[in-house]
Amino acid sequence: MGRFRGGRAIRWYAKPIPILAAIALWEALAQSGLIPPHALPPFSSIAANFAEEAITGRMAIHLQYSLIRFGAGFLVAASIGVPLGILIGWHGTLRQLIEPFVELLRPIPPIAWIPISLLWFGIGLTSKAFIVFIGALFPILLNTIFGVVSVERVLLEAAMTLGAVKEATLIRKVVIPAAMPSILTGLKVGLGVGWMCIVAAEMVAANFGLGYMIIEARWIHDLPLVITYMLAISLVAYSIDFGFRIAEGRILRWRA
Amino acid sequence: MKGDPIITVRGLRKAFPTNGGELVAIDGLSFEVREGWITAIVGPNGCGKTTLLRILAGLEEPTGGSVEIDGNPIRGPGADRGMVFQEFALFPWRTVLGNVKFGLEVKGVPKDEAEAAAMRFIELVGLKGFEGRYPRELSSGMKQKVAFARALVNDPRVVLMDEPFASLDAQTRNLMQEELLRIWEATGKTILFVTHSVDEAIFLSDEVIVLTQRPARVKKIFNIDLPRPRDRTSLRFNELRRLVLKELSEELRAANGAAY
Numbered sequence: 001m002g003r004f005r006g007g008r009a010i011r012w013y014a015k016p017i018p019i020l021a022a023i024a025l026w027e028a029l030a031q032s033g034l035i036p037p038h039a040l041p042p043f044s045s046i047a048a049n050f051a052e053e054a055i056t057g058r059m060a061i062h063l064q065y066s067l068i069r070f071g072a073g074f075l076v077a078a079s080i081g082v083p084l085g086i087l088i089g090w091h092g093t094l095r096q097l098i099e100p101f102v103e104l105l106r107p108i109p110p111i112a113w114i115p116i117s118l119l120w121f122g123i124g125l126t127s128k129a130f131i132v133f134i135g136a137l138f139p140i141l142l143n144t145i146f147g148v149v150s151v152e153r154v155l156l157e158a159a160m161t162l163g164a165v166k167e168a169t170l171i172r173k174v175v176i177p178a179a180m181p182s183i184l185t186g187l188k189v190g191l192g193v194g195w196m197c198i199v200a201a202e203m204v205a206a207n208f209g210l211g212y213m214i215i216e217a218r219w220i221h222d223l224p225l226v227i228t229y230m231l232a233i234s235l236v237a238y239s240i241d242f243g244f245r246i247a248e249g250r251i252l253r254w255r256a
Numbered sequence: 257m258k259g260d261p262i263i264t265v266r267g268l269r270k271a272f273p274t275n276g277g278e279l280v281a282i283d284g285l286s287f288e289v290r291e292g293w294i295t296a297i298v299g300p301n302g303c304g305k306t307t308l309l310r311i312l313a314g315l316e317e318p319t320g321g322s323v324e325i326d327g328n329p330i331r332g333p334g335a336d337r338g339m340v341f342q343e344f345a346l347f348p349w350r351t352v353l354g355n356v357k358f359g360l361e362v363k364g365v366p367k368d369e370a371e372a373a374a375m376r377f378i379e380l381v382g383l384k385g386f387e388g389r390y391p392r393e394l395s396s397g398m399k400q401k402v403a404f405a406r407a408l409v410n411d412p413r414v415v416l417m418d419e420p421f422a423s424l425d426a427q428t429r430n431l432m433q434e435e436l437l438r439i440w441e442a443t444g445k446t447i448l449f450v451t452h453s454v455d456e457a458i459f460l461s462d463e464v465i466v467l468t469q470r471p472a473r474v475k476k477i478f479n480i481d482l483p484r485p486r487d488r489t490s491l492r493f494n495e496l497r498r499l500v501l502k503e504l505s506e507e508l509r510a511a512n513g514a515a516y
Binding site for chain 1: 313314315332333334335337338341343345346347348349350351358359361362363390391392406407410416485
C-alpha cells in the first residue's frame, strides 16, 4: 500500500539517516582498501579538502564567479521568459506563429551553444551567462505558456462580469495569479537547468568558477579536489532549490 | 421603479456554427425582466437557458434580435449585470474578502472603502469571520454565498444566476433558497435565474418563464402570486407546480420524441 499512498511521513531527523549511512559505507569501503583511492578516495579526505578550500577562501572566489554568471543568465531568462510566455499564451495567433521556433530551438542542448556563444560574446561573463540563459529560458517560457493557456475560462468570464473588461486588467488580475503555480514551476526548473549549464559553460574557456575547478583539479590528478567541487555544486543547487521552495510555498499559500 | 422592465429581450436568435450547418439554440425569444422581481427561467435540458443567460451577461453575442438593459443594447460584459456561475468561479488565489472586493478593486475604489463595503456584503450573506479563508477551505454553500456577495458588491441592476443551486446537496439547497430570499428582501435586487427545478422556481420567483425545447422560445409565463414565506406543501403551491410541470413535460416529451 505504501507505494500508492506515498508512505508515512518520516520525522525530520530521520531524513539525513540514509545519507549518513551511505557516507559511512563509502568511508568503510575506501578505508578497507576494497575500493582503491585512485577510483574513489575516502570521504574523510574529501571533507578535509572541502574544509581547506572553504577556509582558505578559494571556494568562495570560485563560487562567486559561478553565482554571478548564473544569476545574470537566469535573471535575463526570467525577465524575458515570463513576459514573453504570458504574451504567447494569451494570444492564440501569436502562439501559432512562435511555437515552431520554440520547438526547433528547444531540443538543442545548451552546451551545443558554447561555440557560438564564445564567437558572439567572447570569453567573458556574457558568453557564460548566455549558456545559462539558453538553458533556463525554455522551461520558464514553456511552463508560463502552459500556465496561461490553462487558465480556466470561467474565471476570466467571472472577472469580466465583475467589470474587469480591459485586457490589461484581466491579465494582471486573473491570468497572472491563475498561472502563477506554473510560472513558479518554470522558474524552479529553470534554476536547476541554469545551474547545471553554468558548470558546463565554465569547463570551457574559464579561469574561475566551480566548473572550471573540476576540470583544473582533473588536470593535476587531484581526485579529492574534483569531488570536493562536485559536492559544492550539489550543495549550492540544493540551497537554491530549498530557498525557492520556501518562497513558492509562501506565494502559493492559497493552494496548500 | 419596482415592476418596470429592466431587461427587454425582443426576437432573440442565437445560432452556433457546426460542421456544415448551424445549431439554432434560441429563436424568436421575447420577454422582460422586471425591476425588483425574482424571475425564473425553466426549460428542458439543453434548451439554451444557459446560452440566454450568457447573452444577457454579454459573454455571448446574439445572432439576431435585441437585448437591452434600461433601454440600452447590451454589448459585452459589464458590472451592471452581476453573474453567479453554476460552478461559482471564485478566484482560488483570493480570500473571501479578496473575492468579494474584486469588482470594487477593478473599479478603482480606494482599498479601505472597498474592504469596508465588501465586509458589509460578507456580513449580509452570513460569512462574517470567514473573510480570511481561501475558497478551498469553504463548503459549496459558503462558496455560493461568496459568489453572490461578489456579484452584489458592484450594486448591479440585475443579478443573473445560472442553476445556482444545482451543485448543492438537497438540504443545503433548501437552506440556500431561503438565504437567497432573505438577501433579496434586504437588497431589493432584481434577480434572474435559470433552473430545471420547478419546485425551486415556484418557491423563489415572482414570475416563472417556461421555455420550449430547442430552439428556445417562451412557451408560457406564470405569475406566482403566492405570499412569502411560501409553503411548498400548500394547495396553491402544488397547483402551480402541476401547471408548470404540465407545460414543461410537453416540451420534454417533444424533445425526447425528436431524439428517438
